[in-house]
Amino acid sequence: MNPIRTIFLTEIAKGLWLTLRKMFSRPVTVQYPEERKPVAPGFRGRHALVRDPNTGRERCIGCLRCAKVCPSRCIYIETERDPETKRMVVKRYEVEALRCVFCGYCEEVCPVNAIVLTEFYEYVGYRREDLYFDKERLLANWDEFLTTQKRPYFNPYWKPRGVPEKMLPAPKRKAEGV
Amino acid sequence: MAPTLELYTRKIGHPEWEEPFVVNMGPQHPSTHGVLRLYLELDGETVVRCDPRIGYLHRGLEKLSENMTYTQAMVLTDRLDYISSAANNTGYCLAVEKLLGLEVPRRARLLRTIVCEMARISSHLLWLATHALDIGAMTVFLYCFRDREWLLDIYEKICGARLTVSYPRIGGVRLDFTPEIIDELYQFTEEFPTRITDYETLIDVNRIWLRRTKGIAVVPPEKALNMGLTGPSLRGSGVPYDVRKFRPYDAYDEVEFEVPVGKNGDTYDRYRVRMEEMRQANRIIRQCLDKLAQTEGEPVVAEGAPDLLMPEKKKAPRAVPHPKKGFMVKGEEVPVVPEGEVYVSIEAPKGELGYYIVSDGSGKPWRVRVRAPSFVHISAIPEMVKGHMVADIIAVIGTLDVVLGECDR
Ligand code: SF4
Ligand code: SF4
Numbered sequence: 204m205n206p207i208r209t210i211f212l213t214e215i216a217k218g219l220w221l222t223l224r225k226m227f228s229r230p231v232t233v234q235y236p237e238e239r240k241p242v243a244p245g246f247r248g249r250h251a252l253v254r255d256p257n258t259g260r261e262r263c264i265g266c267l268r269c270a271k272v273c274p275s276r277c278i279y280i281e282t283e284r285d286p287e288t289k290r291m292v293v294k295r296y297e298v299e300a301l302r303c304v305f306c307g308y309c310e311e312v313c314p315v316n317a318i319v320l321t322e323f324y325e326y327v328g329y330r331r332e333d334l335y336f337d338k339e340r341l342l343a344n345w346d347e348f349l350t351t352q353k354r355p356y357f358n359p360y361w362k363p364r365g366v367p368e369k370m371l372p373a374p375k376r377k378a379e380g381v
Numbered sequence: 382m383a384p385t386l387e388l389y390t391r392k393i394g395h396p397e398w399e400e401p402f403v404v405n406m407g408p409q410h411p412s413t414h415g416v417l418r419l420y421l422e423l424d425g426e427t428v429v430r431c432d433p434r435i436g437y438l439h440r441g442l443e444k445l446s447e448n449m450t451y452t453q454a455m456v457l458t459d460r461l462d463y464i465s466s467a468a469n470n471t472g473y474c475l476a477v478e479k480l481l482g483l484e485v486p487r488r489a490r491l492l493r494t495i496v497c498e499m500a501r502i503s504s505h506l507l508w509l510a511t512h513a514l515d516i517g518a519m520t521v522f523l524y525c526f527r528d529r530e531w532l533l534d535i536y537e538k539i540c541g542a543r544l545t546v547s548y549p550r551i552g553g554v555r556l557d558f559t560p561e562i563i564d565e566l567y568q569f570t571e572e573f574p575t576r577i578t579d580y581e582t583l584i585d586v587n588r589i590w591l592r593r594t595k596g597i598a599v600v601p602p603e604k605a606l607n608m609g610l611t612g613p614s615l616r617g618s619g620v621p622y623d624v625r626k627f628r629p630y631d632a633y634d635e636v637e638f639e640v641p642v643g644k645n646g647d648t649y650d651r652y653r654v655r656m657e658e659m660r661q662a663n664r665i666i667r668q669c670l671d672k673l674a675q676t677e678g679e680p681v682v683a684e685g686a687p688d689l690l691m692p693e694k695k696k697a698p699r700a701v702p703h704p705k706k707g708f709m710v711k712g713e714e715v716p717v718v719p720e721g722e723v724y725v726s727i728e729a730p731k732g733e734l735g736y737y738i739v740s741d742g743s744g745k746p747w748r749v750r751v752r753a754p755s756f757v758h759i760s761a762i763p764e765m766v767k768g769h770m771v772a773d774i775i776a777v778i779g780t781l782d783v784v785l786g787e788c789d790r
Contacts, residue, residue, distance in 0.1 A: 214586040221582050222520055231527050243534075245541040245556075272690045274453035306456045306547045307540075311555070312690050320541070359541070365488070365557025365681035370688070 245359035247305045248324040250298045250336060251345035253317050253381060261342060263317035265293040269309035277302040278309065296338040301331060307360050314372035316361040321348040355380025401429050404771075408437045412515040412775045415785030417759065419774065426770050431763040435756075438789040446749045450691040451477050451718060452551060454746060459545035461751060462787040464507050465500035467493075467536075468729045469787075470549045475630055476725040476736040477551045480718055483683045487632070488676040489553035491669045494632040495566070496539070496548055497727075498662040498669075502573070503532045504730035504782075505655050505662075512652075512779035513584060516593045521583050528576050531569060538562050552686025563670060570667045577659055594649040598765040598777045601646055608761040611754050612732030613658060614781055617643035617651030624728040636668040648780040655782075692717055693744040716742035731755055731782050755781075755788040 207213065233240055242248075255262045265282035281295035309318050321344065328334045336344065349356065357380035368376050401422035408416040416437035422430040442461065446454035458473045459466040471493050478485060485493075510525035533543040539562055540548040540555065548554055584590040600610065605618040615622055623640040625633040641657035643650025696712035703709040720742045726735035732754025739748040758781040765777050 209588075214588070218520075218583045218587060221579060225524075231530075240534075243538040243541065246537060247541040268690055272453070274449060274456040304456055304459075304545070305542060306545075307542075307555075308452075308456075308689055312688075359556060363556045364559070365679075366555075367680045367682065367684075370682060370686075 242322040242324070244322070246322040246324070247307045247320040249321050249326050249344055249348075250300060250303070250309075250341060251319050251321045251348055252296060252338065252341035253319055254342050254345050256381060261293060261296070261317060261338065262315055263293050263296060263313075264315055265291050266314065268312045268314065269318055272308045272312045273303075274306060274308065275302045275304050293338065296341065298336045298341065300326075300334040300336055310358060310360045311363065314374050316358070316375065316378050319345070319358050319361075321345070323348055323351075349381075357381075406774065412511075413778055414511060414783060417778065417783065417785055417788075419762070421771070421774070423771065426772075428766050428769055428771065428774065431766050431774070433759050433762055435759060435785070436789050438785045440790065442790045443749050443751060446746055448745065450693060450744045451746060452687060452689050452691050454749065455549075455551065456545075456547055458751075459547055460786060461753065461790065462504075462729060462731060462734075462755070462784045463544055464784060465504040465730045466544060466546050467496040467500040467548055468504075468727065469734065470547060471497050471631065472725060472727040472729065472734050472736050474549045474551050475727065476723050476738050477718070478683075479723045479725055480721060480738060480740055481551070481687070482719070483552050483686060485553055485631075485683050486676075486680055488557070488673065488679040489681040489683070490632040491635075491673055491676065492554045492558065492681060493549050494636070495666050495669045495673075496536075496546070496554075497631070498665045499532055499535065501662045501730040502659050503529050505659050506532075508655065508730075508779070508782045509580060509652075512776075512782075513590075515775045515779050517589060518584055518587070521580055524576070524579060524583075528573070535562065535565055535569065538565070550682070550686070550689070553680075553682035557681050558673070563673065566666060566670055570663050570670070573663050574660060577656060581656065591649065593773075593776055594652060594780075595647060596645075597648040597769065597773050598780060599645060599647045600761075600765065604764075605646065608764060609757040610732070610761060611757070612728065612730070612782075613651055613654045614732060614758060614761075616641065617654045617780075618646035619644055624726055624733055628726075630725075630727055632669060632672070633665075635672065636665050638665050648776050651780050687717075691744045695744075716740075717744040718742065726752065729754060731784060731787070732758065734787075751787075751790060753787040753790065755783040755785070758783050759788055 253262045265280060267280055270278040270280050277299040279295065279297045280293060282291050283294045285292045305320065307320055310320055362371065362375055362378050401424060404421045404423055405418060406421055407413040407418040418434040420432040420434055421428055442457045446457055455470055455473050458469040461469045506525045506529040510522040513521040536546055537543050539558060540546050600618050602618045602620050605615050606620060619642050621640050621642045626640055638661045641654050643654050695715050695717045697715045698710045699713045700708045701711045718740045720740055722739040724735060724737045726733050734754055735752030737750040738746050741747040761781065762777060766774050
């Protein structure tokens with residue numbers, strides 16, 4: 204060790220000078236409940252089912268692709284045929300958010316962009332059922348989320364940047380915001 | 382029968398009854414960085430024997446991946462070394478790509494290199510923060526976390542998640558960067574070297590830091606190789622082994638960087654190696670960003686890459702002779718992923734991370750085995766702490782940079 208350094212404690216003084224300088228710089232701490240950091244677009248947070256603005260129903264066509272791709276197998280879907288219109292409708296669509304790993308695979312594979320992971324991340328519940336989203340809950344999540352968003356809203360995973368068009372299912376190629 | 386008080390009083394002071402003092406360190410000890418439990422036998426304050434007990438974080442990720450398709454299993458690799466998940470994802474994707482014989486587009490390779498180096502910086506920052514905190518430097522901890530936060534914010538902008546990114550995919554990456562992300566990364570690489578200088582001002586020649594790290598847990602090069610150390614822990618002993626140089630993957634053959642090595646193989650040298658590695662990682666990111674401009678608008682997923690929704694079985698139609706109709710079309714099972722086995726290793730921030738995958742032709746891996754650096758490094762702890770003080774165990778755990786999620790899998 205350098206004797207001058209040992210006697211005059213220069214390295215300690217240098218360190219203290221640095222901390223002193225930093226004391227007068229702009230603080231980076233965010234006082235969380237009062238102030239919040241902006242969330243990046245495409246953040247993978249709470250699930251929501253997209254409500255079709257034309258029909259007022261969910262956009263989902265019940266193709267089960269999301270349920271099949273989900274690594275944690277937390278999406279349950281039941282479909283039935285509407286006796287009047289003879290079209291498949293989704294009877295039951297449930298997401299068990301406690302098991303979800305927030306990988307975003309479901310929103311990426313959905314051919315009609317019907318499911319989305321919203322930018323909402325502060326959701327808690329006292330019971331497990333509170334985080335077991337059924338179809339109504341998921342649609343309500345969407346309505347709640349849309350009030351905080353600029354329209355038209357478009358999730359980056361609905362049409363991933365840079366992925367060649369021919370790898371996407373046809374409806375996704377000309378997907379538009381809601 | 383319970384031993385009586387008389388038995389104890391008789392035995393105390395008897396030379397043959399000098400049993401070592403046993404201490405359990407962990408699994409809830411804050412400086413074991415997770416759930417590592419060390420069974421210590423002490424003589425006064427000196428460690429006589431150390432026995433790591435692992436497995437508190439075992440989730441069976443290797444077994445779980447056997448029940449998932451290749452794309453689904455990638456999500457699990459995020460949870461190995463959760464501090465540098467992008468590097469884990471990349472290693473897994475490289476292994477599956479080798480199995481499939483896919484050629485990844487250049488832009489995707491560059492993007493993956495960038496996120497891997499970001500993972501290296503954020504992992505080393507977390508290492509420096511906690512290592513310094515364990516040894517007693519609080520300020521560095523706060524500064525490192527401030528800068529790591531910036532990196533996590535960039536991750537959030539890239540892919541929407543901060544820690545478990547799942548950003549690469551088999552055959553490329555899932556999304557391209559936006560111009561704003563590239564600008565922000567330029568800003569980061571511009572500013573980060575001065576931040577490293579700040580950390581060095583605080584602890585590089587600080588006498589407490591030097592006393593706690595110099596000459597602690599010295600590993601000579603031969604011993605380091607025999608114990609199977611990899612990554613910065615090996616390079617601290619002066620062995621210039623780096624997978625990025627020896628078997629370049631992704632875009633590492635296009636960029637220039639140096640592999641820093643230490644001399645004495647003590648805790649201080651490993652600290653120096655990691656600090657230098659952060660500078661080199663910063664340099665790599667910078668070069669990759671410059672190269673990204675050349676590949677503007679190119680696809681980021683390889684031609685023929687498997688869809689996210691991978692089939693478990695695939696059938697191809699084939700005409701077979703039929704006694705009455707002449708012929709009929711029949712579905713015949715074809716392999717989704719070619720049969721075979723691969724081993725691919727990458728330079729993860731903690732060391733050499735290897736994936737060994739056996740495929741039986743279906744859409745699910747038949748066996749996935751992870752060669753996790755932390756697992757090997759933990760096996761080196763008993764050798765390294767022998768003869769040191771209890772307080773130095775903390776320094777040894779810190780210097781090896783173990784993550785229990787990866788060790789226990
Ligand atoms: S984010 Fe991933 S784990 Fe969660 S529901 Fe979607 S596919 Fe399943
Ligand atoms: S992939 Fe989309 S359309 Fe198909 S079931 Fe899931 S949410 Fe509905």
